[in-house]
Amino acid sequence: MAEREHVISSEIIYKGPIFNIETQLVDLYNGRQSKRDIVRHVPAIAILPFTDADHMILEKQYRAAIGDFILEIPAGKLDDRDFDQPEHAVERELNEELRMTAGVIKRVTGFFETVGFSDAYMHVYVAQDLHAVNEEKQLPRDLGESLDLIIVSFDEMKALFESGKLNDQKTILAFLYWSYLRG
Incomplete structure (x- = not known):
């Protein structure tokens, strides 16, 4: 026991x-x-930003911890601006990173990231009905944040997964959830 x-x-x-x-x-x-x-x-959020049922936005950015670029879904930590409301962090990160807002934000799940040594917890959300944020309403990106936005189809995401090119846990979860939604 x-x-x-x-x-x-x-x-x-x-x-x-x-x-x-x-x-x-x-x-x-x-x-x-x-x-x-x-x-x-601190807790964090991750977002599955669907442009439609067959396309999602990924980010390619350099991550110092691995010393390389990685493809990942948007994510960010909760901070004082979020008042312990993960949905607020989702809205903020969509604006900061994608320069978008969502008509629909829905919590999917949450998970502990590395329970062997950390209490890090990530809330996972779906964002749909995306619209561009006017330039004057765009929030500044985090210091040093540089990323490329890539729209991928489900088939492209599946190929990335099958080839081992998806190696970020939240993004793998995003693909698996997307697969689940497609039945």
């Missing part, structure tokens, strides 16, 4: 704008003790 660990002590050893790192000392089920390093990450 799976047993719960019990935290004896914890200490924040790093505080940053997006995540903190906490070190815990825990009692294990077998009477021993162990140390846990946990990344405490």
